[in-house]
Amino acid sequence: MDPTGVHVWLVDVDDERSVRRSTALLPPAETARLSAVITRDRHRRLGAQAALRILAAEAAGVRPAELLVRREPNGKPFLAHVRGPHISLSHSGRYAGVAVTRTGPVGVDIEEQRPVGHLDGLARTMMSDAEYAWWLTHDEATASESLFRHWTYKEAVLKALGLGLGGGLSSVVCAEDGGGPVLRALPAGAGRATGWTLHDLFRPEQRAAPLPCAVAVGAPDVPLQFHRTSLAELLEPGNGRAHPARDTCRSPASRSLAPPVARSPGHDRSRSFRSRKERVAMSHPMSASYDEASPGAAPVTLFVVPHAGGSGAYYRPWSRWLPAGVRLETLDLPGHSIRIREPLIAEWGPLADDLTAQLRARLSAGSDQIYVLAGHSLGALLAYEMARRMTAVGAPPALLLVSGRNGPAVGLSHRPIHGLADARFLDAVERLGGTPDGALRDPEMLRMYLPLLRADLRLAETYTRPPGPPLDVPIAAFAGRWDQMTDDQGLIAWNRETTASLDLRVLDGSHFFHDSPAFATEARARLERLLPVDQSVASPAPRTVALAETRENAPTGTALQEALDHLQNSSHV
Known part of the structure; x- marks a missing residue:
């Protein structure tokens, strides 16, 4: 050698x-x-x-x-x-x-x-x-x-x-x-x-x-x-293993490591392609916007909080089906995505406070801007906690849109997995629905992703609803028909969290079902009802899905039927 x-x-x-x-x-x-x-x-x-x-x-x-x-x-x-x-x-x-x-x-x-x-x-x-x-x-x-x-x-x-x-x-x-x-x-x-x-x-x-x-x-x-x-x-013996003869090339020594010419952040932006600019049109360092219009240009702003281990970028495709008057914003957690250099926040109160501060910074000061809070799985609980905080300061959202999570007052539909050893933890995550971007199948990305996912799931699995009254905010709840992280009684429990209305939809899919046309259709119709009359399209009246008819192998016993009857007869629906 x-x-x-x-x-x-x-x-x-x-x-x-x-x-x-x-x-x-x-x-x-x-x-x-x-x-x-x-x-x-x-x-x-x-x-x-x-x-x-x-x-x-x-x-x-x-x-x-x-x-x-x-x-x-x-x-x-x-x-x-x-x-x-x-x-x-x-x-x-x-x-x-x-x-x-x-x-x-x-x-x-x-x-x-x-x-x-x-x-x-x-x-x-x-x-x-x-x-x-x-x-x-x-x-x-x-x-x-x-x-x-x-x-x-x-x-x-x-x-x-x-x-x-x-x-x-x-x-x-x-x-x-x-x-x-x-x-x-x-x-x-x-x-x-x-x-x-x-x-x-x-x-x-x-x-x-x-x-x-x-x-x-x-x-x-x-x-x-x-x-x-x-x-x-x-x-093979005797093949000169230290210097295999096959496909060998040589490279000269590196050149002098002089610093290159400095480039400003705006250097040669004319070559940037439009979809890239849409991805990175950052209107706040902790929040990504996927609409090139200014925050006040759309009557309604939809703020999305990601799932465990997720980033706001996963929800960018929603902008393809949102009504014309709804603007999409995402709120990443500390230690995630564009906030990767910040330390993770491992406690519920400080984390919800952090995200609420992000939200208030994005809302137009002193305006009556209409906004919606949305979240999936862990994000559903965080959006709920943010809605409580915003209600307390007199600025509640017009709608809370949640998916992939039982109501805050009920327990998990599965055994906690965040404390399992790595191999068992990964197997359990895959069994419960995996991740939408395939990170668990990529060994190199997994090394970065695993500690973050485990920390997020610890939050999700140890959450306890703090005492307090229900929201006076309508709730739209979505679930996948075969999602092991939700169950019928847990979804019905969202009804306890509002004195307004609950729209409940169960769609084909498991834990991640947001790419389904049915979700886009249902969510769009619900958001259109928030728009001024001249911008909205007639949408179906709110309804509650009969869960026993939409979930395969769903229980049809007396307790579930009584719960459904209560929902259908309740003034909350």
Whole structure:
């Protein structure tokens, strides 16, 4: 091995037969650890660990079985009993990335490009303000690729530092000046960025790798040698594993890491595509607007509070079916989405106070602006608590729109899961409906997402309704027919929370059903009733759905029928 360079291997591990052969190289404890934690792509991840062991052993001059690989608390591998090279491992899809060097701490990251539901929200989460402004100059065709490439830069640096994602992706600042990535800043206390080398193996000018791939070395001007191989090839004896002959290319040492020309946040905005501008038309730093009109231009403003682990960006498609006179706003929680740099708030009172302050800041001061509070699951409870606070100051919403949650005064429809160990917790989340954007199926995103989701579910599962009178606010409640997180009696309990009307709808779907045409039709009709007569369309009169007729296997006993009869005869409906 070249003692002055860094070697990076991209290994195809999508071969179950080779993986079965390679597991003999792994200590039983390592195999058991991976089998207990990983439920998806298990064979590929086992293959990735075997590839690391083979290549690190070659570099250290020992047999794979003699290699003692330890892990730091953040998961970074290191060689414990030999004065060997620095190593790093990444896995995504069918590939494993392995980096080996003797020049300094190293990190490698590969990211299989995949659809991301909230591209702009992810960009805001992982980028500094300057990086985000630069990213906005990309057109829609290149924005996703650019995001994934920058992701690999940042995570490679954090891996080399031994921080994992604990350092925060936005704390690593990178730029491009036409010749490759340039490291601009490191997390606090990590030293100067000018002492580092950063290589991009997925540059448009030189596609060395078939997917975004970057390597970072804590030493200046380190040359790169890149190799492509497969696990089957690595397992063949006498093939020169340290330097596979197949698909090898060399990269010159990095250039001087001089800072690029600074760009202002508004630089070259003319190239930004319209849908991107709509995503980021931020009228308040803690609230996203998806209507380019000013807040007073629409008669009604719909404020949406996201679900557990969610972001306001998930609700952006609602703007496609909202009535013309309704403007969409979203209110993200601290520590989420565009507020990712803020600490999470783990207590109900302070969190509801925070969101209510956001809401009051968005409402036009001194006006009688009509607004609606909406929320799904955890967001339904938060919207309810906000409605109580706004009522207390004499500014109640015109409507409370809730979905995916039993009434505040009743218990859960499932056993609490927030305290389960990771593997059982993930299985339980999937069983209860998963997440709408597939975050649980993406191992890299899961590492960022899991603590946040667990904290949100702890809030949702430990909520207790504070004493107080019902609201004098109409409530529209929606539920999925097969949602395990709601039940008939729990949905009926929303009737206790209002002295006005309750409209209850049960629609086909499980916990996340908002993309159904039926939801769009019903919610639009309910919102149209808030518009001035000349802007609204005639909508059906309010009605209460007979739950026993709309839920499969719903109980039809006396208690449920009595509850439905009470609702239908009550002055509240």
